[in-house]
Amino acid sequence: MTPKQIKTQARKDLVYKTAIDLFLSQGYRATTMRQISETSGVSIGSIYHFYENKEAILTQLGATLMMTNGIARLSVTEENLADPITTVILYYVDVAKRFQQIGPELTHHLQMQISRVWQNPDGSNNDLYIVPELVNYIAEAQKRGKMDASVSPLETARMLQSASEGILGTWFLQNGSFSLAEYAEEFMTRFARSFAV
Numbered sequence: 001m002t003p004k005q006i007k008t009q010a011r012k013d014l015v016y017k018t019a020i021d022l023f024l025s026q027g028y029r030a031t032t033m034r035q036i037s038e039t040s041g042v043s044i045g046s047i048y049h050f051y052e053n054k055e056a057i058l059t060q061l062g063a064t065l066m067m068t069n070g071i072a073r074l075s076v077t078e079e080n081l082a083d084p085i086t087t088v089i090l091y092y093v094d095v096a097k098r099f100q101q102i103g104p105e106l107t108h109h110l111q112m113q114i115s116r117v118w119q120n121p122d123g124s125n126n127d128l129y130i131v132p133e134l135v136n137y138i139a140e141a142q143k144r145g146k147m148d149a150s151v152s153p154l155e156t157a158r159m160l161q162s163a164s165e166g167i168l169g170t171w172f173l174q175n176g177s178f179s180l181a182e183y184a185e186e187f188m189t190r191f192a193r194s195f196a197v
Contacts, residue, residue, distance in 0.1 A: 084141035096184035
C-alpha cells in the first residue's frame with residue numbers, strides 16, 4: 001500500500017471504531033453520521049466516502065463478527081478435521097461470544113439488517129452471510145466421511161446458520177437475560193450432532 005492508501009485506511013478504521021463505540025455507548029438509533037464525524041474528527045464528506053450510511057458500518061460489523069476469531073477453526077487441516085462436529089460447534093460459540101460483547105440492542109439492529117440483506121426480491125435467500133470457509137470445511141469433512149453427506153455442504157451451512165440466527169434472535173428478544181455463549185454451546189451441540197455420521 002502507498003502512504004496515501006495507508007492514511008486513508010487508518011481514517012476509515014478510525015471512523016468504524018468510533019461508530020461502534022458510539023453504537024455501544026448511546027445506542028444505534030441515537031447515533032448519527034454527524035456525531036461519528038465530530039467524535040472521530042473525520043469530515044462528514046470523508047465518512048460518506050467510506051460508508052454510504054450507518055447501515056453500511058453495521059454491515060461491516062456483521063461481517064467482522066462472523067469472520068474474526070472462529071474463522072481459523074474452519075481451516076481445512078488434519079487437526080481441525082479430527083472432530084468436525086466439535087469444530088463447527090466451537091466456531092458458533094466463538095461467534096456467539098462476539099455478539100455477546102456488542103450486546104442485545106446492537107445485535108437486534110444487526111439481525112434486522114441481515115434479514116433485509118439475506119432476502120432476495122423474489123423472497124428466496126441469498127448466501128451473503130454464509131461463510132464460504134464453513135461451506136468448504138463441511139465439504140471436506142463430508143468427503144472424508146466425517147459428516148453426514150446426505151445434505152449438500154451449502155444446505156448444511158444454511159441450516160447451521162439458521163439455527164445460529166434463531167439463537168441470536170431469542171437472546172436479543174429476551175434482552176440478553178442469559179449467557180449467549182453458553183446457550184449457543186448447548187443448542188449448537190445438540191443441533192450439530194444431527195450432522196454426525
